[in-house]
Amino acid sequence: MNTEKSINLKKPTLGVxxxxxxxxxxxxxxxxxxMVEHGIEIIRIAEFAWNKFEPKEDVFNYDFFDRFLDLAYSKGIKVIFCTPTATPPAWLTNKYPEVLNAREDGTLYRHGMRKQHNYNSKVYLKFVSRLVDKIAAHYCPHPAIIGWQIDNELNCETNVFYSESDHEAFRIYLKDKFKTLDALNEAMGTTFWNQTYTAWDEIYLTRPTISNSNNPHLSLEEKRFFSHSAISYCKLQCDIINKYKPEDQFITTNGIFGHLDSHEMTDSCLDFITYDSYPNFAYDTWTDPKKPGNLNDRRSSWSLIRARSISPTFGIMxxxxxAGGWDTRMKQPAPKPGQMRLWTFQSLAHGANFISYFRWRTSWIGTEIYWHGLNDYSNEPNRRLAELKVVHEDFNKLSEVAGTHYEANVGFIRDYDNEWDGEQDKWHGPLDDFSNDSWFSASQLTHTPMDFVYLKSGCKKTTLEDLSRYKLLVYPHATILTKETAELLKMYVEQGGTLIMGSRTGYKDQFGRCPMRPMPGFASEICGVKVTDYTLVGPADEDEYAVWDNEEIEAPIFNDILQPIGDAKVLATFKGNYYDGAPALVVNTIGKGKAYYYGAGFSEKAAEIFLRKLGFSCPYKDIIELPREAELAVRSNDSHQYIFVLNYMDHSIEVDVKKIANDLLSGEVISGKVSIEKYGVIVLEIS
Structure with missing residues (x-):
């Protein structure tokens, strides 16, 4: 297991x-x-405190945090120190409005919130560079500091940037990439609707247009530019800190947000990623928390899987x-007794070795007065603090888990180009979102651990070795599929892997154009298939399905009508619509492996059928059987497996442990039927 870009701790550790x-x-x-009494060992500070360091332009003061760091050190508490660049001070934005971000129409975002700046203002970058240099030079030697957080939640609040500085930087980015206007015009398809550019200064990021539509190829390039800008901004700060920090201090940042290649950012300038986990967003964003099958707070595991794809072991900042909420939005109920502990174990089970709670005490001022922390406004003892003590006692029993990694034989392929392309493309994006959610739900409900495998093209390209650790790879709708990626996937199948692909694969190039070639493009040779016709599944055809070995399998959203090529075989045919009886599922044998092409979207039931029929479902059923309501996660090393079972229900559940196992939390040796209380957790050690 490649553990590069992972957090390195000797035991699971709590922070705040x-x-x-x-x-x-x-x-x-x-x-x-x-904090010490409740097991807190690390605290994060200073991410919004610019004025405490530079109260006026070019006037610096370090006394405030000197006193705090000295006190923390005297208590044995370690500190993650943040660069406070997410909230530029009023004296800066008032005097230098060019540092502000803008809407598409050019209206500036003003002071009074956070993240109102842009990443490309030369003025802002000058102030950021000077501030980070000052605080790094002063604070890096302090013995309390173990690491640094860059900014706070890059691309949070907004992930689009339309200031004058951004338009100018976009032109430079395009010049560097395409070299000539002819090459740019060709790649961006500007002959359509007479959009051809004859000078670089004619090019802008998105601005208001008729019908709010814009060039889809330039829109995709725009998102790549936003990511490039954020990574450059992060790297600027990392490079400065690296001049001063000792080797044992790390650099990270927190959160995973849109229009940012977090894999490239981590590979190029961070030691590992940390994520901000708020499971109760399920009750803020999902329309019906009581709907049968709705995973609710369990859906946070989707984001934890994504964090793990960046850093195999990571941190939760x-x-x-x-309870969650600003005074303006995000109303969320308080975690029920036991849920805070459950969510902590959810993060630990998925690979987090450092878990820091937000926040120590609920703020009495500002926008976040309803984002409750461990302490209430009153500062008196409460049930969350009592629960924290239980978590601390639990973590003291789990030191051996820190050296383990999450175990999965199924890899779910993702890539930023297709994510970003799908935002504007209403044929591609909703289909991709639907199938992504279905595969996640199916893997959860069948207790089939799954990793995300991001195809990387930056400083550390994805290799065959990266793919080969998985017995099954699922790449549902690779609309943009390059020849290079297709060759990598073909090698994976040839050496014995199993690959599943779905409709709308391979019909776009890297710029989002649709070349004049048969579908599914470069996937054709891998899957042994040609798409002869295709259609959205309309409202009158919403019961569309296919038949596979006399078993009905749903075929929603979009259908590709298939023709096998060479020795490929038809496994399922469509029922209904004008293509009744046409091939819906084709399998192709290449070398030692098999590639499957399903000409439809994947529903949850369809994904479960694929997992079952291909022999990947419920891989731990010989060790433990558990109901669908529970989540199973496994962390392991060369000699031991640690099986986490998490109960998200408001009632107890029963599991059947098939082997003799040590329950690390209770200290008991168990086998047979075991009850897990509501919002409860067990961690089983299997030798």
Missing amino acids: CYYPEHWSEYLWENDLDR EQQSG
Whole structure:
């Protein structure tokens, strides 16, 4: 297992986010003492505190955080220090409005929120560089500091940037990439609707247009540019800190947000990624929390899988501990008793070795007065603090888990080009979202652990070795599929892997254009198939399905009508519509492996059928049987498996342990039927 870009801790470790600038200094010592009492070993500070370092332009002061760091060190607490560049001060944005981000129509975002700046203003980058240099030079030697967080949640609040500085930087980016206007015009298909550019300064990022439509190829390139800008901004700060920090201090950042290649960012300038996990967003965004089959807070595992694809073992910089919400949006209920502990174990099970709660005490001021922390406004003992003590006791029993990795034989392929292309493409995007959710739900409900495998093209390209650790790869709708990627997938199948692909594969090139070639493009040779016709499944045809070995399999959203090529074989045919009886599923044997092409979207039931028929479903059924309501995750090393079972239900569940196992949390040796309380967890050690 490649553990590069992973956090390195000897045991699972608890932390908390703290804002000393929000509280009277007389509270600091009591807060730190109580943190230690509750098992907190690391705190994160300073990500929004620019004015504490530079209260006026070119006037620097370090006394405030010097005092706090000295106190933290005296208590034995380690500190992750943040660059406070997510909230430029009022004196800066008022005097230099060019540092501000803008809407598509050019209207500037003003002071009063956070993340109102852009990444390409030369003025802003000058102030950022100077500030980071000052605080890194001053604070890197402090013995309390173990690491640095860059900014806060890059591309949070907005992931689009339309300031004058961004338009100018976009032109430079395009010049560097395409060299000539002729090459740019060809790649962007500008002959359509007479969009041809004759000078570089004619080119802009998205601006208001008729019908709010814009060139889809330029739109895709725009998203790549946004990612490039954020990574450059991150790297600027990392390079400065690296001049001063000792070797044992790490650099990370938190969150995974849109229009940002977090894999490239981590590979190019970070030691590992940290994620901000708020499972209760399920109750804020999902329309019907009580709907049967709705995974609710369990859906946070989707994001944890994504974090693990960047760093095999990672950190949680913000773990939800209380009710959520600003005064303007995001109303969320309080975690029920036991849920904070459950969500902590959800993160640990998926590969997090450092888990830091947001936040120590609920803020009494500002927009986030309803984002509750471990302490309430009153600062009196409460049930969440009592639950934290239980988690601390649990973690003391799990030191051996820190050296393990998440175990999965199924890899779900993703890539940023297709994610970003699908945002504007209403044929591609909704289909991709539907199948992504279906495969995640199917893997969860059949207890089939799954990794995300991001196809990387940056400084560390994806290799055959990266793919070969998985027995099954699923790549549902690779609309953009390059020849290079297709060759890599073919080699994976040839050496014994199993690959599943779906409709709308391979018909676009890297710029989102549709070349004049048979579908599914470069996937044709892998899957042994040609698409002879295709259609959206209309409202009158929404019961579309196929038959595979006399078993009905749903075929929703979009249908590719197939023709096998060479020795490929038809496994299923469509029922209904004008293509009744036409091939729907084709399998092709290449070398030692097999590639499947399904000419439809994947429903949850369809994904479950694929997992079952191909022999990948329920891989741990000989060790443990459990109901669909529970999540199963496995972390392992060369000699042991650690099986996590998490109960997200408000009632107890029963599992059947087939082998003798050590329950690390209770200290008991167990086998047979075991009850797990509501929102409960067990961690089984299997030798």
